Amino acid sequence: MNTHTTLLVTLRGIVGDAHVLTEGDLTAYEQDWRKRERGKALAVVRPSTTAEVAAVVKACAATGVSIVPQGGNTGMVVGSIPDASGQQVVLSLQRLAQIRQLDAANLTVTVESGCILQTLQEACEKEGFLFPLSLAAEGSCTIGGNLSTNAGGTQVVRYGNTRELCLGLEVVTAQGEIWNGLTGLRKDNTGYDLRHLFIGAEGTLGIITAATLRIYPLPATQLTAFAAVPSLEAAVALLGLAHKHLNAGLTGFEVMGAFALGLVRKHFPQQNVPFQTGPDVPPYCVVLENSDHESESHARGQFERLLEAALEQGCVLDAVVAENLAQARALWHIRESIPLAQAQEGLNIKHDISIAVSRIPAFVQETDALLEQHFRGARLVNYGHLGDGNLHYNVQAPVGTDAEAFLRDQEGPINALVYDVVDRYNGSISAEHGIGSLKRDKLEHHKSPVALNAMRAIKLALDPHNLLNPGRVLKL
Amino acid sequence: MNTHTTLLVTLRGIVGDAHVLTEGDLTAYEQDWRKRERGKALAVVRPSTTAEVAAVVKACAATGVSIVPQGGNTGMVVGSIPDASGQQVVLSLQRLAQIRQLDAANLTVTVESGCILQTLQEACEKEGFLFPLSLAAEGSCTIGGNLSTNAGGTQVVRYGNTRELCLGLEVVTAQGEIWNGLTGLRKDNTGYDLRHLFIGAEGTLGIITAATLRIYPLPATQLTAFAAVPSLEAAVALLGLAHKHLNAGLTGFEVMGAFALGLVRKHFPQQNVPFQTGPDVPPYCVVLENSDHESESHARGQFERLLEAALEQGCVLDAVVAENLAQARALWHIRESIPLAQAQEGLNIKHDISIAVSRIPAFVQETDALLEQHFRGARLVNYGHLGDGNLHYNVQAPVGTDAEAFLRDQEGPINALVYDVVDRYNGSISAEHGIGSLKRDKLEHHKSPVALNAMRAIKLALDPHNLLNPGRVLKL
Numbered sequence: 018m019n020t021h022t023t024l025l026v027t028l029r030g031i032v033g034d035a036h037v038l039t040e041g042d043l044t045a046y047e048q049d050w051r052k053r054e055r056g057k058a059l060a061v062v063r064p065s066t067t068a069e070v071a072a073v074v075k076a077c078a079a080t081g082v083s084i085v086p087q088g089g090n091t092g093m094v095v096g097s098i099p100d101a102s103g104q105q106v107v108l109s110l111q112r113l114a115q116i117r118q119l120d121a122a123n124l125t126v127t128v129e130s131g132c133i134l135q136t137l138q139e140a141c142e143k144e145g146f147l148f149p150l151s152l153a154a155e156g157s158c159t160i161g162g163n164l165s166t167n168a169g170g171t172q173v174v175r176y177g178n179t180r181e182l183c184l185g186l187e188v189v190t191a192q193g194e195i196w197n198g199l200t201g202l203r204k205d206n207t208g209y210d211l212r213h214l215f216i217g218a219e220g221t222l223g224i225i226t227a228a229t230l231r232i233y234p235l236p237a238t239q240l241t242a243f244a245a246v247p248s249l250e251a252a253v254a255l256l257g258l259a260h261k262h263l264n265a266g267l268t269g270f271e272v273m274g275a276f277a278l279g280l281v282r283k284h285f286p287q288q289n290v291p292f293q294t295g296p297d298v299p300p301y302c303v304v305l306e307n308s309d310h311e312s313e314s315h316a317r318g319q320f321e322r323l324l325e326a327a328l329e330q331g332c333v334l335d336a337v338v339a340e341n342l343a344q345a346r347a348l349w350h351i352r353e354s355i356p357l358a359q360a361q362e363g364l365n366i367k368h369d370i371s372i373a374v375s376r377i378p379a380f381v382q383e384t385d386a387l388l389e390q391h392f393r394g395a396r397l398v399n400y401g402h403l404g405d406g407n408l409h410y411n412v413q414a415p416v417g418t419d420a421e422a423f424l425r426d427q428e429g430p431i432n433a434l435v436y437d438v439v440d441r442y443n444g445s446i447s448a449e450h451g452i453g454s455l456k457r458d459k460l461e462h463h464k465s466p467v468a469l470n471a472m473r474a475i476k477l478a479l480d481p482h483n484l485l486n487p488g489r490v491l492k493l
Numbered sequence: 494m495n496t497h498t499t500l501l502v503t504l505r506g507i508v509g510d511a512h513v514l515t516e517g518d519l520t521a522y523e524q525d526w527r528k529r530e531r532g533k534a535l536a537v538v539r540p541s542t543t544a545e546v547a548a549v550v551k552a553c554a555a556t557g558v559s560i561v562p563q564g565g566n567t568g569m570v571v572g573s574i575p576d577a578s579g580q581q582v583v584l585s586l587q588r589l590a591q592i593r594q595l596d597a598a599n600l601t602v603t604v605e606s607g608c609i610l611q612t613l614q615e616a617c618e619k620e621g622f623l624f625p626l627s628l629a630a631e632g633s634c635t636i637g638g639n640l641s642t643n644a645g646g647t648q649v650v651r652y653g654n655t656r657e658l659c660l661g662l663e664v665v666t667a668q669g670e671i672w673n674g675l676t677g678l679r680k681d682n683t684g685y686d687l688r689h690l691f692i693g694a695e696g697t698l699g700i701i702t703a704a705t706l707r708i709y710p711l712p713a714t715q716l717t718a719f720a721a722v723p724s725l726e727a728a729v730a731l732l733g734l735a736h737k738h739l740n741a742g743l744t745g746f747e748v749m750g751a752f753a754l755g756l757v758r759k760h761f762p763q764q765n766v767p768f769q770t771g772p773d774v775p776p777y778c779v780v781l782e783n784s785d786h787e788s789e790s791h792a793r794g795q796f797e798r799l800l801e802a803a804l805e806q807g808c809v810l811d812a813v814v815a816e817n818l819a820q821a822r823a824l825w826h827i828r829e830s831i832p833l834a835q836a837q838e839g840l841n842i843k844h845d846i847s848i849a850v851s852r853i854p855a856f857v858q859e860t861d862a863l864l865e866q867h868f869r870g871a872r873l874v875n876y877g878h879l880g881d882g883n884l885h886y887n888v889q890a891p892v893g894t895d896a897e898a899f900l901r902d903q904e905g906p907i908n909a910l911v912y913d914v915v916d917r918y919n920g921s922i923s924a925e926h927g928i929g930s931l932k933r934d935k936l937e938h939h940k941s942p943v944a945l946n947a948m949r950a951i952k953l954a955l956d957p958h959n960l961l962n963p964g965r966v967l968k969l
Contacts, residue, residue, distance in 0.1 A: 122729050122851035123882070124736065169680050178680060181657065196943040201849040203881040204645050204654060205921040206693055207928060207940055208966055209948045213689030217682055234737045253598050260600065261710045264786040265741030310740040311795075319787075373677040375598035405679040406599070445681040452683060464683055467672040471955060472685045478954035479947060490684055 021059060021104075024080045028062050028106075031072045036063040036112070046087060046107050049095045050154075053455070056099035058085075058107045065112040067129075067187060067195055067226040074224065074484075075193030077106055083484045084108050086220035088131065088162030091154040093369070096219045096453025096489050097162070110161045113226060116140050125184060125201045127229045130161025137230075146232040149176040149268075153353065161225050167217035169449030174404030175268040175308070176233070178449070180216045187227040188215050191480035201229045214475070219451055220486040222479045236308040239268070240316045241345035242324065244336035245292040245299035249378040251332040252303055252403055256374065258332070259305060262323035266316070269306030270404030271352050277400045278302060280358035281351055290351050291337055299334055303403070304352050355400050359411060363420035365398065366412040366428050370439050371448035374406040381410075384438045388412065391434060392427060407448040410435065436463055452490045461492060497535060497580075500556045504538050504582070507548045512539040512588070522563060522583050525571045526630075529931070532575035534561075534583045541588040543605075543663060543671055543702040550700065550960075551669030553582055559960045560584050562696035564607065564638030567630040569845070572695045572929025572965050573638070586637045589702060592616050601660060601677045603705045606637025613706075622708040625652040625744075629829065637701050643693035645925030650880030651744040651784070652709070654925070656692045663703040664691050667956035677705045690951070695927055696962040698955045712784035715744070716792045717821035718800065720812035721768040721775035725854040727808035728779055728879055732850065734808070735781060738799035742792070745782030746880030747828050753876045754778060756834035757827055766827050767813055775810055779879070780828050831876050835887060839896035841874065842888040842904050846915050847924035850882040857884075860914045864888065868907060883924040886911065912939055928966045937968060 029037045038046075038061040048055040059082065064070045077084050087097045087109045099105040114131035119141065126148065128137055134155040141148040150163060152170030162168070163179045164186070176182060185200045188211075198212060215223050246252045252272050259267045275298050282290050292299055309316035320338055327333035339345035359365055372380045381399065388395055394415030401408040412431050414423035436446045436459065446463050447456055461469065469491070476483075476491055483493060505513045514522075514537040524531040535558065540546045553560050563573040563585050575581040590607035595617065602624065604613055610631040617624040626639060628646030638644070639655045640662070652658060661676045664687075674688060691699050722728045728748050735743045751774050758766050768775055785792035796814055803809035815821035835841055848856045857875065864871055870891030877884040888907050890899035912922045912935065922939050923932055937945065945967070952959075952967055959969060 120849060120851050122733055123849040125849070167682050167686075169682075173680065180686070190943060190947070194943045196941060196947070198941075198944065200919055200921065202847045202921050202924070204649065204847045204878070204883045204924040206643050206645075206923050206925055207921055207932075207936055208693075208944065209698070209951055210643075210656070210689045210693055211944055211947055213686045214951075216686065218685055222685070234740065236740075257598055261786070264710065264712075310737070371678045371680045373596060373599040373601070375596050402680070407680045443676055445676065445678050445683055447682045448678070448680040449682055456683075460683055465672060465674070467666060467670045468674065468684065468687055471666070471672070471687055474954035475685055475690075475951060478950035 020080050024076060024082055025060055027076045028060065028073060031076065032062055032064045032069050046090065046109060047098055049098050050091045051093060054095050054098065056101050057103040058099040059104055061107040061109055063109045063112045067113070067189065070108070070113065070189045070224060070226050071193045071195050073108060074189050074191070078191065078193055078482065078484055081482065082106055083487050085486055086110065086165070086224045088159030089133065089154065089157045091158040092162065092166060092453060093450040094453030094455040096166070096451055100488065108224065110159060110226070117227065119144055120201060123201050124232050125229050126232050127199055127201070127227060128160055129227045130159060130164065130225050132160050134158050134160060134163060141232050142235065145235055147235050148230065148232050150179055150182060160228060164216050164225050164228055165218065165220050166451040169402065169405065169407065171271065171402065172268050173402060174270050175265060180213060182231045183212060183216060183228050184231060185229040186212050186215055186225055188223040188225055190223050191485050199227060199229045217451070219453060219490050221476060221490050222485065224485070234310070236310050238309050238313040238316050239345065240307045240309070240313070240320055241339045241348045242305045242320055242336055243291050243348045244303045244305065244324070245334040246301050246303055246332060247299060247334055249301060249381055252301055253374060253378060254330065254332040255303060255327050256404060258323060258327050262326065263307050263319055266307045266309055266319065267305070267404070268308040269304060271304040272400060272403035273302050273352060273355060274397065274399040275300050276396060277355045277398045278351070280362050280398065281354045284358040284361040285354055288351055288354065289347065292335060304348060355398070359398050359413065362413055364414070364424050366424060366431050368410045368435050369448050369450045370410055370435070370444055370446060371405065371407045372439065372442045372444035374403065376442050377403065377406060377408065380438060380442045380444070384410070384435060387434055387438065388431070392431060432459070454489055457490060457492060496556050500552060500558055501536055503552045504536065504549060507552065508538055508540045508545050522566065522585060523574055525574050526567045527569060530571050530574065532577050533579040534575040535580055537583040537585055539585045539588045543589070543665065546584070546589065546665045546700060546702050547669045547671050549584060550665050550667070554667065554669055554958065554960055557958065558582055559963050561962055562586065562641070562700045564635030565609065565630065565633045567634040568638065568642060568929060569926040570929030570931040572642070572927055576964065584700065586635060586702070593703065595620055596677060599677050600708050601705050602708050603675055603677070603703060604636055605703045606635060606640065606701050608636045610634050610636060610639060617708050618711065621711055623711050624706065624708050626655055626658060629832070636704060640692050640701050640704055641694065641696050642927040645878065645881065645883065647747065647878065648744050649878060650746050651741060656689060658707045659688060659692060659704050660707060661705040662688050662691055662701055664699040664701055666699050667961050675703060675705045693927070695929060695966050697952060697966050698961065700961070710786070712786055714785050714789040714792050715821065716783045716785070716789070716796055717815045717824045718781045718796055718812055719767050719824045720779045720781065720800070721810040722777050722779055722808060723775060723810055725777060725857055728777055729850060729854060730806065730808040731779060731803050732880060734803050735799060738802065739783050739795055742783045742785055742795065743781070743880070744784040745780060747780040748876060748879035749778050749828060749831060750873065750875040751776050752872060753831045753874045754827070756838050756874065757830045760834040760837040761830055764827055764830065765823065768811060780824060831874070835874050835889065838889055840890070840900050842900060842907050844886045844911050845924050845926045846886055846911070846920055846922060847881065847883045848915065848918045848920035850879070852918050853879065853882060853884065856914060856918045856920070860886070860911060863910055863914065864907070867910060868903060908935070930965055933966060933968060
């Protein structure tokens, strides 16, 4: 038997024949979420315990076969599919999906990395607690993937990214050893913070098998408002007022440009998008969410005082506050429909960038002007998590042009233009989606060489044979 | 000239003659805060810019002289003084102390590492913002030291440790290069999180020269309550109720054992400690703080509802809410006086431990019993940040015995007993004070070998010649 055949036999011995997939339709494991690329796996291996993960890693390490860890495979940057060689093992964590313990008094939940985000949200809610991570793919993404990409989403303004929600990890190292760091401690100063090194490393430093995460008492009520603002500067001023008036009650603050909202109206005419008719369509709208631990009437009072102050200061032109849950959902649904409306409109060039909140208006003004100058007619679909300084600053082909040709010819130059302005504004070229293989070469250009050298040294120190998700994040 | 003399000439050329100290009284730099140890420096070097720090590191690296970075030198674990060899350079960051920028719209402040914590608190307050880190040494500790030890303090229950308050760092590496990671971004997924690796590394991986930190709108009011509870279990139940009722308004939750409060009464009789007279002195009391962004009356209403619920459930026996700022300060002063009262009572054995909040009552019951069994008459001064699961579980010599002899003979065995129970409860032997040289050997015994190996690999990767604070945190 050759080495690969021997390895497959060993892997079948560890996880059982049924969980080493080499035949049939493996598209779900081999193709990325956005269908940009497809690889070929030597095998897809599906362990169901941490010990099995460790044994799989040891077996692969012994034969020099590299491993691509995979959760729900919903990533945006081609970071969790195998390359085309047919020589890599996809290690799917989907069967390692138990919720091990919810500790109410400690306000933590310990969960295995294959657990679907929505499953965890629902399990916590059933016990009266909120697990606040919330994002579009929540029905299929896994906690392990959320941790490995440090997922963001719509409640970061209050609760932080996945990183900030994690108190402890269990990780299988590149040597196939198990680190049990599932302490559930809020304070622990015993050496280097390995937890934060594995979080956001996209499976290149170790394989996260479980985590202890923060949970919160469920709020008594959540209110949603939809406000028209006269400018991005006004949106930033509104954010400052919202922080002052709502404090930790501010759990969502999303901005949407008029063109993005226009696409929603065009492609989903059944949706009732406020403030989009008449002679003076506002350039931007904002969705705000207020989570309140007292009562709905208290939340309404807070919202009213905020919006009064904002109207008085001129940073809000008009606003509606949802009267009930259905209306709140409808308002959020407008925001969530933007990516779909964009896709309906045709292929587009995506940017997931962040800038200090205070500098976003100047950044957008400058970048809009440069794009208009160099790519006449290109249409800007600007929206995102303004509360965190995170914009999805996307570019749609000019009306009536061939979107495919536009993407083929202009994606490179437009990326370069946008990222160069991001650099000048000391921003990030990947706010919440990560690097994967899609942005790896761009990272070389945009990240500080001092940081890149430190990252390479760390990768080589922890995974000297480059077995874990090689070629992702970093060029070695 | 020998190598050291040449180095001193070079260092004088970088920072100026006046800022390379080799003579006179260097006690402030060479002796640790708790006066447990004294070292001898080759020189104390006081750069005033990041470029000077980088040049100093390069000069030391070129001659193989190791560096002990130092802020306010208020650490508790002998981590910032030189060893006795007279061969190490103390690099004091005290002159690198500018507040570079307060960005109100981004809710961040960028500050150099030598800035005194209290100076930063006051500068933010003047602009209407809160920098929430708060701890006993705030009048003399520096931000760089806070970051390097990931300092905790009394508001962690709401705002997290120093780590959670930091968005970006500027660091001088062991090679004397400058990494500018001062982005002020709330979302940035471009590779490994170097920030969290340098935070809490106690100067062994790089020298933090500046940081961009989170600030918050100042609360409208802060109320303090002092509650008697029938047990530690009840204190934990009260904490759960406080999270539900006050939510993010809960900014402080401290527990104090009856013996600890008795020491305050004994040594500071002018202080009026509630609930300590009469036949039924409660075993524990709790200080709660409610920070409110609306109004004092709103805060009082919230506190009243919380305490009513707690009385009804039996987890509070009695409580007082401060009527004004002076009363609130007096209540907090009781809590803050415990370490001083302890010192007045005599030398004692200190533990800075953390356990999952839910397991603290069982931990204390078990450890109290074991100590009583093996060290008859030893007195337990138990108090701390219960909201974070962090206890200062200290042991005072039996009445009438020689405290010095007790410490000399029993510190080792008592440490071992307490830390072994901490291990069994999956806790931490250093919740907020760090490792330094004081706990380095203990860490070898109590930390997972997998984690220790990863830490060593990282140290060698980033500081291969072991120039930065050698011998601290890790045995190489």
